[in-house]
Amino acid sequence: MLHFGWFVGHGFGVQGWGTPGYGIGYDWKKPAPYQHAVREFERAGLDLFIIEDSLTVPDTYGGSAEVSLAQASFAPKHDPLALVPYLLSATEHLGIVPTISASFYPPFTAARLLATLQHFSNGQLGWNVVTSGSDLAAQNYGLDQQIEHDLRYEKAEEFVDVVRKLWRSWEPDAILEDARAGVFADHTKVRPIHHDGEFFKVRGPLNTAPLPEEPVLVQAGASPRGKAFAGANADVAIALARGVDGMKAYRDSIRAEAAGAGRNPDDVKVLFVLKPTVTGSRAEAEELRAARRELTQRDIDSQLNSISYLSRHRLQAVRPRRAPPRAQHQQQSGHAGAFLQGRAAGFHPAADPAGPQRRRRRQHHRHRRGNRRLPRGDRGRSGRRRVPLLRLRRSGHHSRRAGQAGAGAPEAGTAANELRRRRLPPESAGLLAPWQGLVQGQEPGDTTDRCRGSGTARS
Template sequence: MRTDQMSLVAFMQAGSTSVYAGSWRHPATEHSYLDASYYAKIGRQLEEGCFDLMFFDDRLAMPGIYGGSVAEAVRYGARPVKLDLSVILGVLAQTTSHIGLGATYSTTYYAPFHVARTFATLDHLSRGRAAWNVVTSVNDSEAQNFGLDTHLGHDERYNRADEFLDVVAGLWDTWEDDAIQHNRASGQYADPSKVHELGHVGQYFSSRGPLTVPRTPQGRPVILQAGSSGRGREFASRWADLIFTGDPGIDVARSHYLDQKARIADAGRDPASVRICPMAYAVVGESESHAKEREDMFLNDLVDPMASLTLLSELMNYDFAQHDLDDPVTDELIASVSGIRGLVQNLRSHIGGDTVTVRDLAGHRATLLQGPRFVGTGRQVADQMEEWFTSGACDGFVMAATHSPGAYEDFVRMVVPELQHRGLFRTSYTGTTLRDHLGLDRPAPSFASSAS
């Protein structure tokens, strides 16, 4: 029997839709995503519900793989707007007090020093609430915004990312905790023996260091990662504090959970020190029939298949415009995917294996059915979440929104109290940092043992 409590994470977008492509058409969606107060409002709502963390997805290009054009993304609102996350999190650091704040940054198109400084600064300004969602980016459109023609291959991206994380973690550790002295009498600001050069020279990166930001409240910001391929799972096992998954059913989730925990142990880490949380939707109603009506709108009324194929093409780095809707999703097609290959494999397996067509894939991707969808009253949704948590399928959930901010309002009002009543989730924040919320230790600086 579990004695811990589940983690709850909000999966955010800094733009015109939630992760669900049709959310901008939902009657309860607010279109004030260009206003700082919109994000502050959602942050306060989630904090009222004692969420561990809100983190923002990102992509470094407008979806433009489908048909070689951004036209469909613009026409159908398939996530064409993506704001700068460092600014959004700066706002949230000042308008929230407890909830963790995370952003997605790419190891392919940013530099390690830049990322290390950004998240160290956020960790200070938020008093220990920063998280970095590590991605390797997914498509050629992103490459073409950074002076390249094509995106790096799948395994090379992860090889590069491993070294990127080595550099970032090393930079975060270049200041020891007690380096700063502020000794007015002696005139010594900090102890030079406690501030270290990194001196990294590797295959992909070199960085002298030290970082220009002192050691942070968390020691290191929390690392999130969502790799679903074998190489991605290996990477997550080495680096992640929280692993974000996309498993469509509870049996698949249990299998993934066991596999990932075993990989974490093989990497020499304590499996209990890493939280595994699948993405999920909750469609909550005042009654079961009300929830079903809401689900029907979500499933059938709001997303055009073209928007779905536009997003699929973006994520897979594969142009689905070359196929008819009734073409089969073959092994050869999957082998041609250089983006998030694990996602299309999981979708095909969930829908029906070798009989799946592009139309099927589009229909399921439109509603993001690669994760569980919990539907019902607050009590019924809590029942479903409890089953996943207590049966060894997860350590919590990354909650996506069918519409924003209303989906989070409903969840906090109707589901969170049920989870709290059952002892499955906290009733208040007991710590001050995101590591405290997640039950994670503060890492010691790697240079400390060699300091004189």
């Protein structure tokens, strides 16, 4: 049996910014557009409506939040738990799944909130458990940095365990409502949990009514530790996979983890992320797809901003003095090398009207400092350090050759000469290859665009 869901990649945040239809007839800050969406999804027979969430305003790309806020990519964003009652009131069958961070929510608070919302629903509630890898988010909760990856999953395991213990601290028949005897609830069927673990210490019991059914747990784990967590705890696992073979391999690994945890592997449903393009015709879809494959400075900033935030690596952004030519994918062979030489899209340094003025200015400054070039890394008159187009603070990237940037890329010597002419550090040539791959979203770890507003289907 197939299962389908919808992943709201921008959460309870700005929807459609940068598109022609933005803001026409709706206000993203109000529940109405989301209520309309869940009604349509329920009518279409979908199973889940998953609402992403994050807890920070990223400023890792370029050292500021400029791109995050200009493109509304991660902020502003409202709390999805406050939206859930509105969505439950608009549906009867569709599963509503808000995101909760196991790193920052106290388990008692999470258990109480979810139990309350589950009583509002017809058994429709789920919870998407995440571990929140951002140091910026950790700093909003009194920490200097987030704990390391596998330890976050250890904490999430204990978090889920405590939440479920609290839900089960009331036996299903604890409420008697015996008016004749004057007894509302049987105290012998409500017990403290006395949990004292590595990360949490919770007495219990929960002070909400017992649940007729526990919310469905959704989890997206791609690492070995994440898959082990999903296999042991999740009712639904969400994944990115390349091709049928990749989907089968992931599903087999989740089923193996579930069996290893003593569960029935069939109890874990696996859904894979897709990104449909919905148009009136196939020709229109192909045209839209081709337009999306063209890269602008905005696209590059958006991709690098997401990669910087999700990978927790600070990337340095350098704006060109003039707008770069519109770059395209590898169908235009060698475009990265051509751009480096200033020849992409018909542009050539000799055709630059401001070129002579810049050359005279350079000659003037060379004369004033005695024809000495500043050592690499020194600061120019602007006070800004000359840095590569993109600096990944990770060993290995600077060793890539310029010839890897694409078919027809310049030889290393030619690239180096051009870089010297432009007074950019030589390692910029080596960074062209990862820059091109990352903005195309070809790296296996790049999940940003493929998760936003995506459909999901079980394989």
